[in-house]
């Protein structure tokens with residue numbers, strides 16, 4: 001399991017492009033033969049990914065760094081099929097079919113998680129610490145809570161599908177959804193915001209290989225940018241804005257862990273206030 005230390009905002013002005021990418025961008029998350037994992041000390045979130053070959057299956061192993069008997073012994077996880085075709089995840093012997101962009105929540109205490117390869121499915125996992133057991137549950141796109149935001153005029157017309165949240169699949173601290181942009185809309189998350197009580201991670205997907213998302217991060221008064229490719233993630237500490245624009249169509253999984261699960265607990269910064 002890779003490890004990322006937490007950073008302070010005062011470090012950011014001293015980071016060059018390589019250091020920014022080394023601290024906040026996560027690349028190479030979807031191998032075929034194992035679940036690639038990365039732990040960040042920002043709210044102790046673990047993200048992972050696997051894209052098993054058709055006819056194979058890959059189990060979620062517990063890495064040494066968690067010092068646990070099994071991965072979800074003290075954790076919960078959200079799993080999203082970000083691939084182009086259906087997949088199947090088995091949790092403690094129960095199989096869950098996951099169509100593209102559908103979400104499975106696996107509660108604390110789940111022992112065996114297995115990702116089945118269909119050739120087209122790719123599984124993204126995000127895990128936060130958990131102090132209580134909530135039932136393992138899947139949600140289809142129709143069961144998600146859609147929130148429509150933005151306008152065509154400002155190129156940010158989009159639908160935020162909330163899956164794991166206070167009115168949806170319940171969790172200890174994980175809040176997760178998928179944002180889809182309307183055709184021609186390129187900007188996500190405008191106005192940008194921060195939420196000091198939670199870390200958020202965006203996993204961009206559905207982007208053509210020769211296109212990129214320009215992701216803005218940093219304190220609102222001193223932003224930096226990361227050039228992000230398909231299936232790469234960006235870690236946003238509680239002090240960092242997070243928004244971006246794509247050079248072509250894309251979607252992203254956003255997920256948060258931290259002190260509360262109140263989706264609305266954010267401080268927005270209009271574009272006119274960003275520097």
Ligand SMILES: O=C(O)C(=O)C[C@H](O)C(=O)CO
Pocket residue numbers: 149158160177179188189190195200242254266
């Ligand atoms: O497009 C958006 O706006 C988002 O997807 C915002 C995320 O939901 C988010 O950052 C939640 O804090």
Ligand SMILES: [Zn+2]
Pocket residue numbers: 193195200242266
């Ligand atoms: Zn946010």
